[in-house]
Amino acid sequence: MFHNNCKLRLIILFFLLFPLLSGCWDSQEIEQRATVLAIGIDVVDSKAPKEDEISHLKNQFPIPNEQMIKLTAQIAIPGRIPLGPEQTGGAEKPVLVMEVVGHTLDDAILNLQQELADKLFLGHLRIIVLNEKIAKRGTQRFNDFLKRNPEIRRTASLVVSKEPAAKYMKLSPELERVPSLYLADMVDNLTALGKFPPSFIGLFWAILSSKGQDPILPYLALKKGSNIQLNGFAYFHGDRMVGKTSPSEIGVYMSIIGIKKGGYGAFTKIPGKEEMVLVRAVSRNTKIKVRIKDGNPHVDIKVRYESEIDEKYSPTISLLKSKMIRDIDKQASKDTAKSIRDLIKKTQKTKSDIFGFGEHFRAKLPSYWNGKIKTKENWDRFYKDLTFDVHVETNIHRVGMKAK
Amino acid sequence: MGDPKEITTLQTSTILISTIIGVGVLPLPLFAVRAGDTGAPLVTLSGIALAAIGLFIITVLGMRHPEKTIITYSQEILGKWMGRFCSLFVIFFFLILTGLASREFGEVVVSAVLRETPLEVTVIVMLLLACLSCRNNINVFSYIHNFYVPMILAPAMIVVVLSLKNANVLYLRPLIGTNFYDMFTGMLTISALFQGTFIITMIIPSMKTPNKALKASFWGISISGGLYLLLVIATVAVFGPEEIKQIFWPTLELARTTTVPGNILQRLDVIFLAVWVTAVFTTLFSSYFFTIHSIKEICHLKDHKMLSYFILPFVFILAMVPKDILQLYEVIQYVGRAGLLITIFYPGSLLLIDFIKGWRKKKSVSQQL
Numbered sequence: 001m002f003h004n005n006c007k008l009r010l011i012i013l014f015f016l017l018f019p020l021l022s023g024c025w026d027s028q029e030i031e032q033r034a035t036v037l038a039i040g041i042d043v044v045d046s047k048a049p050k051e052d053e054i055s056h057l058k059n060q061f062p063i064p065n066e067q068m069i070k071l072t073a074q075i076a077i078p079g080r081i082p083l084g085p086e087q088t089g090g091a092e093k094p095v096l097v098m099e100v101v102g103h104t105l106d107d108a109i110l111n112l113q114q115e116l117a118d119k120l121f122l123g124h125l126r127i128i129v130l131n132e133k134i135a136k137r138g139t140q141r142f143n144d145f146l147k148r149n150p151e152i153r154r155t156a157s158l159v160v161s162k163e164p165a166a167k168y169m170k171l172s173p174e175l176e177r178v179p180s181l182y183l184a185d186m187v188d189n190l191t192a193l194g195k196f197p198p199s200f201i202g203l204f205w206a207i208l209s210s211k212g213q214d215p216i217l218p219y220l221a222l223k224k225g226s227n228i229q230l231n232g233f234a235y236f237h238g239d240r241m242v243g244k245t246s247p248s249e250i251g252v253y254m255s256i257i258g259i260k261k262g263g264y265g266a267f268t269k270i271p272g273k274e275e276m277v278l279v280r281a282v283s284r285n286t287k288i289k290v291r292i293k294d295g296n297p298h299v300d301i302k303v304r305y306e307s308e309i310d311e312k313y314s315p316t317i318s319l320l321k322s323k324m325i326r327d328i329d330k331q332a333s334k335d336t337a338k339s340i341r342d343l344i345k346k347t348q349k350t351k352s353d354i355f356g357f358g359e360h361f362r363a364k365l366p367s368y369w370n371g372k373i374k375t376k377e378n379w380d381r382f383y384k385d386l387t388f389d390v391h392v393e394t395n396i397h398r399v400g401m402k403a404k
Numbered sequence: 405m406g407d408p409k410e411i412t413t414l415q416t417s418t419i420l421i422s423t424i425i426g427v428g429v430l431p432l433p434l435f436a437v438r439a440g441d442t443g444a445p446l447v448t449l450s451g452i453a454l455a456a457i458g459l460f461i462i463t464v465l466g467m468r469h470p471e472k473t474i475i476t477y478s479q480e481i482l483g484k485w486m487g488r489f490c491s492l493f494v495i496f497f498f499l500i501l502t503g504l505a506s507r508e509f510g511e512v513v514v515s516a517v518l519r520e521t522p523l524e525v526t527v528i529v530m531l532l533l534a535c536l537s538c539r540n541n542i543n544v545f546s547y548i549h550n551f552y553v554p555m556i557l558a559p560a561m562i563v564v565v566l567s568l569k570n571a572n573v574l575y576l577r578p579l580i581g582t583n584f585y586d587m588f589t590g591m592l593t594i595s596a597l598f599q600g601t602f603i604i605t606m607i608i609p610s611m612k613t614p615n616k617a618l619k620a621s622f623w624g625i626s627i628s629g630g631l632y633l634l635l636v637i638a639t640v641a642v643f644g645p646e647e648i649k650q651i652f653w654p655t656l657e658l659a660r661t662t663t664v665p666g667n668i669l670q671r672l673d674v675i676f677l678a679v680w681v682t683a684v685f686t687t688l689f690s691s692y693f694f695t696i697h698s699i700k701e702i703c704h705l706k707d708h709k710m711l712s713y714f715i716l717p718f719v720f721i722l723a724m725v726p727k728d729i730l731q732l733y734e735v736i737q738y739v740g741r742a743g744l745l746i747t748i749f750y751p752g753s754l755l756l757i758d759f760i761k762g763w764r765k766k767k768s769v770s771q772q773l
């Protein structure tokens with residue numbers, strides 16, 4: 001009797017637990033979801049299409065002062081994304097590009113959903129492209145939605161584009177069938193090659209929140225055909241983009257913040273001659289010391305380069321003596337120090353401490369920081385008049401396989 | 405207890421470890437950073453130290469009464485009715501703790517993973533699991549904990565190690581926070597995350613060698629406390645204090661930011677959540693177990709199996725009381741800190757009275773001689 005009872009209980013238990021544990025509420029077939037791979041955000045032109053009443057009724061919603069945004073999304077078409085090794089051929093486009101407008105990011109996404117039969121899924125969002133104009137108006141209005149939404153990956157990339165972001169969504173690069181994957185890989189791989197410091201949206205947020213540092217983002221520009229170029233970096237003051245640099249300044253920036261892996265080369269003049277050699281940084285080591293000099297914050301930056309000579313420009317000179325290499329060492333150090341100073345001065349004009357010197361002061365001189373600075377706004381003022389010394393040391397160890 | 409005394413010292417440690425590591429792992433860095441900014445690791449360390457003191461007290465009490473639990477020896481120390489009265493508070497507190505932990509679990513699941521699944525379902529499934537497992541005796545209880553500990557510890561360590569790639573050491577300095585009052589309350593909040601250690605009072609009577617209980621609790625709190633400390637250090641170093649203040653569950657976010665090299669897994673939160681569900685289960689299991697066994701002892705019941713079902717609706721209702729996640733965390737921090745009175749102050753005074761009683765007895769014995 002008791003035994004039977006036990007069995008009965010087991011049966012009831014299984015019937016109860018299986019539906020409960022399988023979590024059927026959230027089950028969703030993969031072909032029924034609209035997987036967003038990339039998002040581009042632009043400002044809406046003056047003759048903007050009117051928004052329908054989807055997330056708010058007319059006149060019943062305090063319209064935000066900011067201009068409306070145009071969101072271009074790249075959505076994967078189920079079955080057309082090549083899996084595994086790249087298959088050649090296949091003329092069909094693997095993605096669908098859609099455009100909507102909205103007052104905020106979520107508003108735009110709700111509007112987008114209204115035009116789609118499948119449920120939007122943001123879990124595979126790899127890259128968000130912000131147009132320069134929208135980045136200059138501030139990114140904070142997008143961060144809230146992105147941080148709240150559990151589907152968004154913190155490892156997704158955020159980039160600033162020179163051209164309208166919508167153009168990037170419509171690109172069809174030759175190297176990869178899925179355009180957004182190419183875009184995202186471009187940012188990731190350039191980091192691996194030492195062409196850009198690590199950059200993903202989580203890092204951008206962390207730096208944006210910190211009191212003594214301003215973020216940067218990769219700045220992309222379109223070249224002929226559907227080629228994309230890393231055209232420097234966009235630097236921010238708070239959440240607003242305030243300027244951009246040239247690509248070679250990325251290398252300078254990386255040397256200041258102390259990224260070990262070098263990737264950029266620079267032409268260096270051989271002292272005493274009118275000839276150039278290309279010196280490429282292999283690795284670098286940066287030490288930043290902060291102190292108070294005459295009551296004002298002061299930074300000492302020491303960079304040690306390990307470099308190699310990649311190419312010499314003219315056949316008339318020969319690199320035979322080690323003395324000559326030492327001269328090139330000195331010249332390269334001098335050039336780099338100058339470009340470091342120039343870059344810092346450039347950012348001081350816009351009060352954007354992208355190097356995180358403020359963080360060094362906060363961490364290493366807490367009594368000074370708490371007494372005099374304490375907030376981000378105060379640090380901006382201090383940063384503007386920050387004094388600094390730059391020492392660069394270059395060591396060229398290798399000249400390649402050519403003896404002359 | 406009627407069960408054979410089979411629990412080894414190692415099993416005691418593992419029970420403590422898996423009981424401590426639970427739902428609190430997720431908001432832990434947030435609590436620590438709110439209290440101490442960059443001093444978060446220090447706040448955590450002091451919280452662990454305070455919890456260790458509490459555990460030490462309860463273990464010594466247990467070793468002085470190796471056949472009894474806090475429910476029974478409190479009646480001996482304070483007198484029958486006073487002891488029972490105090491035990492009621494203990495039981496009620498653990499009932500609330502169980503409810504809040506299951507609710508916190510449900511809240512995380514609903515907002516981060518299964519967004520369509522009703523909150524009630526996730527909560528009741530978890531409670532049902534704990535409830536069913538509690539019908540077993542204490543030996544099975546210890547086996548279950550023993551079995552899960554490696555699965556809880558290893559992936560958490562992996563997340564910590566891999567995340568250090570994105571770490572920025574500057575975020576950890578200065579080591580001391582600015583506001584000492586905040587740091588103190590933060591210490592209490594973090595110490596409250598260790599309240600599950602109370603379970604040791606239920607284990608000591610079933611231990612093979614109760615004398616080694618102190619050793620077991622030392623290892624238990626060192627390993628779990630060490631993991632907590634590492635998690636705080638890793639999250640603060642990766643996100644920085646200011647960013648952590650904006651996230652509910654920094655540890656989960658840490659797992660989401662961390663990738664396994666070689667593009668095997670682009671985010672680790674899948675592994676981490678699976679582990680975390682197990683960790684929550686073992687924690688709930690312990691507090692549920694503690695509650696029903698305490699009730700069994702206070703009422704002198706022979707069997708706890710039916711009681712296990714009987715308690716379920718009460719825990720569930722308690723879990724559903726907070727209105728939303730913000731209120732939930734206010735309640736958790738408040739209850740946690742108030743609970744320190746029960747988990748540290750109460751055993752502390754019991755131990756004091758017990759010492760005085762023992763000392764008097766000795767004195768009177770020596771006088772008689």
